[in-house]
Amino acid sequence: MKTSIQSPTVLLGGMLLAGAFAAPCLGAAEAPPATFRDVPFPVIERFENFGQEHGIPHYKVHAVLKTSDGQLWIGTYNGLCQRQPDGTFKRYGPEDGLSHKMAMCLAEDTATGDLWVGTMRGLNRVSGGKITSYTQTSSGLPNNVVYGVDVVGENVWAATAAGTGAMNLKTGEWQIYDHNNSIMHEPWCYSVTHSKDKIFIGVWGGGIVEHDPKRGSFKEYRDPDGDFHYDLVPDDGPINDITSWVNWEDGVLWQSTYFGMSRYDGTGWKTWVEEKSPLLSNFVNFVWPLHRVGWIGSDKGLSVTDGTIWVNYEVGEHDEGIRTIHRPGQPPEVTQMSTALANGFVLGIYVDDDEAWFGTSHGLSRGIFAPYKKPATVAATQP
Amino acid sequence: MKTPLFWSLAVALPVSVAAAGYGYVEKPEPPAAEKDDGCASVPVDPALVNTNQTTGATYAEDEYPYYANTPDDMIPFRGVEPYYRYWTKRLPFRGPGRDYPDPPNLKSLKVGLLSPAPYGPEGARGARTKKGVVLAFEEANAARRPGQLPFEIIARDDAPLWGSAANIAVDFADNEVLGFLGTIDGDATHVALRATLKLETYMINTSDPDPTLTETQIPWLTRVFPDDRQQCFRLANLIVKQRDCKRIAILRESSRPGRVGVMHFINYIRRLGFPPVQHLFFKPGDKDITMQIDAIKAAEPDAVLFYGQPDDCGRFVKQLREAGLKRAQFFGFDRLQEASFKENAGAYAEGMTICYFFNPGRPNQVWQDFIARFQNRWGEKPDIYAAYGYDGAKLMLEAIDHAGPNRFRVRDYLAGLNEYDGVTGHMIFDGRWDNIVPITTAHFKDGAWHYDPLPELRRKPVSQTAQATPK
Structure with a gap:
């Protein structure tokens, strides 16, 4: 589950920064360009790319997150980085207390403003300018390789190579969930997220495990086909049991796999595979949902869909951007863009109503939206 | 990338290869006497057959045998074209890195x-x-x-x-x-x-x-x-189609290797029409499996498949025979070739058949x-x-x-x-x-393992050096 802005102070900071980054969103009276009028989500009109020349210490950017105070953080192959007001990036590495240089995943504790960073050797809390590490031998972390992290109420959850762990932030006590004490088919966890009352764990080989902390119950979502060589029928459940990422937003659960994409809205499943849908590739690394729209990062670029209309962004042979809009019953609308993602291998995504950020295998990208009508919010509709 | 020689031979031999594969209807001829106790598995040329037995489709240049070359009659939902097939083509790596500079100051x-x-x-x-x-x-x-x-x-x-x-x-x-x-x-x-x-x-x-x-x-x-999938479909073929066994019991280690090791064997014999009559577990190192033995005897199997560490399986082979299970044929996986199996099974190792990679002699x-x-x-x-x-x-x-x-x-x-x-x-x-x-089978006879000849590849390797063909 993604975080939301909580306090007036934070809201002010966020507005200031949003103003600095200035996405061209429209008021109610303005209309988006005609070509995008039927696309019910923002369309990217150009990309800005950032690399080692901007202080990013490695090609590979695994994770990206804008926290509620407007700060942009990225996890790279060689350290955690924070974007500075001048647009450059400041690095934090093992010499600053980070438990390992490879920062894989990020989550914010919106109650405290703390940043949690999963690395290939331990979990880290960035708080008040200090980094505190939790490892397999110094805490109850199930394994040092932390692929996913989430903060849910009083607990920080870590999906690791050998189980998922939850640390109570008040007591410091850990609870470990694996194949010995849960429904988990395999203990190899790749991601963790939450809804209002449930925890969802993306398991490598075990599909998705749903946990109700109040009841202590578990439920699993598995590919009904029972075999990895084929997908027997579409839309019958998760596309595959090997979950590469799972995310929840607004009542909808999204699962990415290396075999395609799945979505569960609480009543039925929808699955997508390449060649039989506009999904760019079956090899999907990450999904970020916003307003029931999935922003899907694959090895072949970015796909954005509400389940009906798709907009794909690829990198052409000459590094040009290629945007393709798929509308049901119509030929694809292909547009060459002057700018493109830094690389088509998309590893991490952050999107809000103002802008989008993408961590790729070769640099960081910011997506600038074409003018569009922002979704109405409670605050916006109040007199 | 398959070579032109490969495809010319593969195309030239579809009839003979298909006849030698698992898609046959007739029961094969009894093996010749010199093949030990006559249990040679049916030869098969994986990846050298350019026709998909399930769909009848011909593989394109960059396509690969479906379902690890499993015989047609053991493929799940055969006769039904699945919505989507994986691994008929190889997944590319689309990320960057090939042009990254070499690490500096390399010493090794x-x-x-x-x-x-x-x-x-x-x-x-x-x-x-x-x-x-x-x-x-x-x-x-x-x-x-x-x-x-x-x-x-x-x-x-x-x-x-x-x-x-x-x-x-x-x-x-x-x-x-x-x-x-x-x-x-x-x-x-x-x-x-x-x-x-x-x-x-x-x-x-x-x-x-x-x-x-x-x-x-x-x-x-x-x-x-x-892998064990290769062993599973060969064992299923051997036990059901060649030895004509219909009541098959499985005794395997209670572990993840045990579970996934026999997983496909169970699927295959079920698809051949003979699901296991018992599927029982033991813990590594168990000495007393009286309950499992009683259950297996009660099921009156004509074949028992063992999966686990060789010392455990050797001990249980002996216990099952001594408990009176005389008629059932015993089968196992490659690890039973190790010495601790026959040490624990003793004389009861006689008649055991396992899958093995090739004749080490x-x-x-x-x-x-x-x-x-x-x-x-x-x-x-x-x-x-x-x-x-x-x-x-x-x-x-x-x-x-x-x-x-x-x-x-x-x-x-x-x-x-x-x-x-x-x-x-x-x-x-x-x-x-x-x-x-293709891998082979081995039989324990007169105190030693005897290996069936490997199925002969239709296409001989050009030489015994690497034939790597990078894409």
């Missing part, structure tokens, strides 16, 4: 070796694997020309720390290895493989039989070791030369783990020599292989980078 070309914990159930097999790997490195380094960097092994043993293999994979990356080898235990290999995907470091697996390992869609893995010159070199280095004969360890290491070193010190180019070379000739024989890699070359 490092390769990781992940071995089982030395004191665990796989420790001895891991130690033998390591001897094969070390021999390959020593031979390669002895053959380096002036100016060439030496190869270096970064060796790490798995540890009882939970999920240790993932931590070791990260350690390999910290040491800037160009690839790594390992391991035997399926759990550890899976855990390491997941880290491998994120670290983008190629793994050659030399001895994990877990069929699910290569089904993870990770384009950073080649397995040179024929075969006169093949490449194999005999390897045995001589290994004996000269280590003072003992190599076993299957040492041999596949040697082949895996040789393949990795060949890839590094070909690609240079760049992990991404090493990946491209290895992931582009369709065939390879090692000391263990010819290898054929499918759409998941699994070695699906």
Whole structure:
């Protein structure tokens, strides 16, 4: 589950920064360009790319997150980085207390403003300018390789190579969930997220495990086909049991796999595979949902869909951007863009109503939206 | 990329190959008397058949046999075209890195070796694997020309720390290895493989039989070791179709290797019309399995399949026979070839049939030369783990020599292989980078194992050197 802005102070900071980054969103009276009028989500009109020349210490950017105070953080192959007001990036590495240089995943504790960073050797809390590490031998972390992290109420959850762990932030006590004490088919966890009352764990080989902390119950979502060589029928459940990422937003659960994409809205499943849908590739690394729209990062670029209309962004042979809009019953609308993602291998995504950020295998990208009508919010509709 | 020679031969031989495959209707002729007790499995030429038996479709140049070349009558939902098939084509790696500059100030070309914990159930097999790997490195380094960097092994043993293999994979990356080898235990290999995907470091697996390992869609893995799926469909064919057994009991280790090891065997015999009459477990090291024995006897099986460590299975073979189970035929997997099986089974090992990779006493010159070199280095004969360890290491070193010190180019070379000739024989890699070359069966008779001839490949390897064809 993604975080939301909580306090007036934070809201002010966020507005200031949003103003600095200035996405061209429209008021109610303005209309988006005609070509995008039927696309019910923002369309990217150009990309800005950032690399080692901007202080990013490695090609590979695994994770990206804008926290509620407007700060942009990225996890790279060689350290955690924070974007500075001048647009450059400041690095934090093992010499600053980070438990390992490879920062894989990020989550914010919106109650405290703390940043949690999963690395290939331990979990880290960035708080008040200090980094505190939790490892397999110094805490109850199930394994040092932390692929996913989430903060849910009083607990920080870590999906690791050998189980998922939850640390109570008040007591410091850990609870470990694996194949010995849960429904988990395999203990190899790749991601963790939450809804209002449930925890969802993306398991490598075990599909998705749903946990109700109040009841202590578990439920699993598995590919009904029972075999990895084929997908027997579409839309019958998760596309595959090997979950590469799972995310929840607004009542909808999204699962990415290396075999395609799945979505569960609480009543039925929808699955997508390449060649039989506009999904760019079956090899999907990450999904970020916003307003029931999935922003899907694959090895072949970015796909954005509400389940009906798709907009794909690829990198052409000459590094040009290629945007393709798929509308049901119509030929694809292909547009060459002057700018493109830094690389088509998309590893991490952050999107809000103002802008989008993408961590790729070769640099960081910011997506600038074409003018569009922002979704109405409670605050916006109040007199 | 398959060679023109390959396709011309494959196209020229569809009729004979199909007749020799598993799609037949008639029961095969009884084996000739010289083939031990007449249990040779039906020959099959995986990857050399260019027709998909299920769909009748002809493979295109870059397509691979469906479902690990499993016989047509054992494929799930046969007769139904699934919505989507995976692994008929290989997954490309679309990420960057091939043009990244070489690491500066290199003093050696490092390769990781992940071995089982030395004191665990796989420790001895891991130690033998390591001897094969070390021999390959020593031979390669002895053959380096002036100016060439030496190869270096970064060796790490798995540890009882939970999920240790993932931590070791990260350690390999910290040491800037160009690839790594390992391991035997399926759990550890899976855990390491997941880290491998994120670290983008190629793994050659030399001895994990877990069929699910290569089904993870990770384009950073080649397995040179024929897996349990290959053994499962050959055993199913042998037990049901050749030995005409209909009441099959399974006694296997209660562990993940045990579960995934027999998983496909159960599926296959069910599809052949004879689901297991019993499927019972034991814990490694169990001495008393009276309850399981009683249940198996009550089921009146005509065949029992064993899966587990050889000492356990040997003990249970003896107990079952002594409990009065006289008529049922006994079958097992490759590990029962190890000495501790016959030590514990004693005289009751007689008549046992197992799947095995090839005859370790075969006169093949490449194999005999390897045995001589290994004996000269280590003072003992190599076993299957040492041999596949040697082949895996040789393949990795060949890839590094070909690609240079760049992990991404090493990946491209290895992931582009369709065939390879090692000391263990010819290898054929499918759409998941699994070695699906035909394996054989062995029978315990007169106190020793007797091996059936390997199914003859229709296409002979051009030579006994590497036939790597990078994509």
